[in-house]
Amino acid sequence: MAHEISLSHEQIKKMARELQNGFTVYLNQDTGEYQALSDPEQWSLQGDFRTDAHRRITDHWDRYIIITSMESWEIFEVMEEFIFQVDEKFHFNLLEAMYRQNPLENFQYLVESSEYRDEWLEFSHMRHVKYIKDNLKSAGVSFENEES
16 A cells, blocks of 8 residues: 655664664655654553554554664675675674674674774664665655655
8 A cells, every 4th residue: 555655765774773772653645744663662561552642553553653773683784785885804703793692792892993984883884774765665655765
């Protein structure tokens, strides 16, 4: 089912940032507005919602497209793609880190303390933008075609 909303590249980039920060994005199909909410922290011990935003969304699930963070295997694939963007020595350091216990943490630690930090952040963000676009396409939502 195609939706009448259209999103700008800037909106998609903002949604990607929210996902990277661990939030879930709830896109209202009627208005094109989105909310980024941190699900686990929004529940009370009794299972009740703590925010009005959650209540508005759950009262109308059928009006929302829900985009959750990438699964760990998807993040792992992004990391695997990135290791081909770095020099050979660092490539092998990252590869080794990825195949030990806690691969996501090991990778993140090495990249964050390297000269490739900014390149990783940009690369990861662009993959999150693509992830958002793929989710929107599968839900029938259109968006502006822009590069970057």
